[in-house]
Amino acid sequence: MSIHTAAVIGGGSFGTVVANILADNNIATVQWMRNEEVAASINNQHENPVYLPGVSLNPALRASTDLLAAVQDAEAIFVSVPSQSVREVVAAIAPHLRADQALISTTKGIEPEGFLLMSQVIREICPHNPIGVLSGPNLAKEIGRRELAATVIASEDSDLRRNVQQALSCTYFRVYASNDLYGVELSGALKNIYAIVSGFVAALGMGENTKSMIITRSLAEMSRFAVALGANPLTFLGLAGVGDLVVTCMSPLSRNYRVGYAIGQGKSLDEAITELGEVAEGVNTLRYVRAKAQELSIYMPLVMGAYEVLFNGADPRRVAEGLMTGDHTSDVEFALPRCEI
Ligand SMILES: NC(=O)C1=CN([C@@H]2O[C@H](COP(=O)(O)OP(=O)(O)OC[C@H]3O[C@@H](n4cnc5c(N)ncnc54)[C@H](OP(=O)(O)O)[C@@H]3O)[C@@H](O)[C@H]2O)C=CC1
């Protein structure tokens, strides 16, 4: 059975592009947001002037500030609010959902209590609904301009995977499938940390070799962390891993990269966040991952260095330089284990 009706929860840039793709694919879509002016603008001017200015949205897309009405008839519900708000909004709709309504998270963050990813939060609240995660190299502003992009739908439920592939695939968006929900979701959260580090490196005018070293060692570090938590490292070779890491570490369209860039220019974390005015999940993710790495004794020099810069005022140059002074170690530790060099 394919998807004919959908809801998107969240009025930010990514919620808006997901809703717009669904509308472009002739799926009756309601996008829920709390800002009435933005909802009116989407309905009347077909534009989200706050989060996606200048992008013409499909006129068939409906926006609503009534959460329960928005999800009532939706066969698929895409959850696209920042991680701090996912529990709150999903708890508000949960008592009203039918068990056949699928919930798909697009949120790339972690809940600190229990170190839960968003699909785990949703599963706790809605244990009987089909659950999936959408994650990949998907800068909202490019997709809004209908530039070509691809993503991953991860779920243990093959019907959900096929339905979401069909619902979101179009001339400018391609959806690949994965059954590694945890790996896909974890990589989407972790790469935001390394986008911040890449922002430091760019702002400091460091070389192209340095940038490549940072991205590649970021992949080594995030896979090491993921394996320690039981994820499949092969998932990190796909779009949700390498793909998303590369785009967010290289593009000024990434908000996490922009936070790192501002700090690399000498601004404080507070100044960088205020100037951004949008969510940069990597700042909180960095705190939670650093605590987890310390708890489990996982070697993560980039995470430790970035934490010192953001929260203890260390010099951002020291993060890349720190890689030059560690113990001699292995390139790909799944091929040559660190203990065998
Ligand atoms: N933008 C991107 O390129 C991509 C983003 N993502 C992920 O998607 C998630 C959402 O990001 P994005 O759309 O970019 O965020 P934005 O910063 O663009 O917008 C956040 C949206 O969430 C709303 N919101 C925040 N808190 C609440 C709440 N408690 N209740 C209701 N609405 C709330 C805001 O509403 P208000 O304006 O009223 O404050 C705003 O509409 C993040 O986890 C991000 O990592 C994933 C892929 C790509």
Ligand SMILES: O=C(CO)COP(=O)(O)O
């Ligand atoms: O996840 C993203 C692209 O895939 C968006 O990254 P930012 O949240 O850093 O903008």
